[in-house]
Amino acid sequence: MRTMTFRDALNEAIHEEMARDDRVFLIGEDIATHGGNLAVTKGIPEAFPDRIRETPISEAAIVGIAVGAALAGMRPVAEVMYIDFVTIAMDEVVNQAAKMRYMTGGQASVPMVLRLPCGLARYSAAQHCQALESWFMHVPGLHVVVPSTPRDAKGLFPTAVREPDPVLFLEYKRIYSLEGEVPEAVEPIPLGAADIKREGEDVTVVAVGPMVSKALEAAVLLEDEGIDIEVVDPRSLSPLDVDTLVASARRTGRAIICAEDALMAGCTAEIACAVSERCFTDLAAPVKRLAALDVPVPYSPPLADKVVPSVEQVVQTVKDVMDEG
């Protein structure tokens, strides 16, 4: 099978959705120059010159305009250059996009995708490295998608575009260059369908975004020690496929939840709670969480490297859970 990077898989998915549906258009800063700020929109200006709109530095307007165009029947795919700047458009995301359908008694539909590059990369410090998925999980009316592999990016993007409600599509910058197998044709992946990335007997490791590859690396190291982990990727955090997570935790009897957002009220909290509530009595040990430190991301490289969980920490946490029961 062919392999490609996460970036190229996403780029291909954007091309295909734009070719399939001429209501789809792109809006954002620097998206039509040099292939886009993070080179995800390469080739789009040439292929679809009328459906790519490069904007001023006006995040609130970018998202607001996407909401309005969606209300009026288009399928906007908006990009905010880094998730850190979505703070500027929080009214548009939280009060406008998320609540329109409900407030209008079902009259309104906001079929838009908001692409949000996120997470640590290139030591760009506290205002360019955040992971904010849990903020949006907290808002009814939004979908939150976090692909972890090129194949999932390719399969989740068309679903996001075709979805009648707003989807926040989180792209961890550090996995743009991750290589993986991507079939010529990928079926759209439904929202709320977790994926078992590796089957195992002893511990369920729920891993979000970039933690998936780290968990798979940890699996190899743990194998040598006779521990067999199951790696489960929720793929979308809202909706969250609790059934698959719970079934896995029941089978293995142990669960740890890993993500790169902060520990305090992070996405790991919701997942851990959902699993514990449903299978407390089936577990041999309490559910453990592994998340980023509760700090802004520091610049200094040796410090920044220690903010999010490492492969070694996954290995250690799995062992701790094994020791507990």
Added chain:
Amino acid sequence: MEPAPEQLKEMYRTMWRIRLFEEEANRQQAFGNVQGSFHMYIGEEAVAVGFCAHLRSDDYIVGTHRSHGHFIAKGGRIERMMAELFGREGGICRGKGGSMHVADFSVGMLGANGIVGGGFGPATGAALASQLRGDDRVTVCFFGDGAMQRGTFHEAINIGAIWNLPVIYVCENNQYQQWIPQRRMTKVTSVRDMAPSYGIPGESVDGQDVLAVSEVASRAIDRARTGGGPTLIECVTYRFHGHSPGDLQEYRDKEEVEYWRTERDPIQLLRTYLIERQQLGEDEDAAIRAAATVEIESAVAFAEASAFPPDEEIVTDVYVDAAAAS
């Protein structure tokens, strides 16, 4: 009023210190000693220098993502900024901020900013503090032409105007916002033309000519200091380097860059001016550069000698250290 020769020479010296600092930082970036986002100010030195020359050390400035020049012009500690770029413990932000977040509160440099347009509110708020306290400090808010398009521009300047705050909003119009020419992103390219809609004075000035900048700056700063309220000023300038390292610059003509570098270099323009008026001799010129070179070399030595912060530093400074504060 034209600045005295000594004052002009001081501006000349400061412009060299900025330029040599950045050339060195850029080299260190290529070596990998400086990581992360990194935006060079070279070509725009006359703006920071022309304004800060008229500020007291207790006045405030608020910077942008491109603020090494603002930091130096305001009198920030250069070796501490180099160490910051190196991510070291001795850095001005103890290695936690990096290039985009340099700040030196001891001289009223309230911080660079990773958020374009993030400075309008804080600058206006610092000016409000001066007004509430009844002191006569002023605040200079530097921002790029791209930042004009943020909502905060409108919101903050309107409030600065209605409250008559001692703040000067200075647009460094380098004609590009990342990879996009300014004229594609706004029909009104000069903030001077927007000033009337806020009911405040507006000015536009050649940002390569430090004498011209200095004159406009001195007028606006005096007005703000004596209760005359804000001014909105455009300085037309140019960045000689790409937006950030690795920028291919396919969006602008090489000839255009060459023209600004050779014909419109603010340092060379001032140098010619001083030499023509016999206010600067060759020896003195060489001595100014040599001194700046030595200063930058020792800044690098300071940075290299400083250790990376210990791991415990990751969790400090999130909140005040209660033990240290009491």
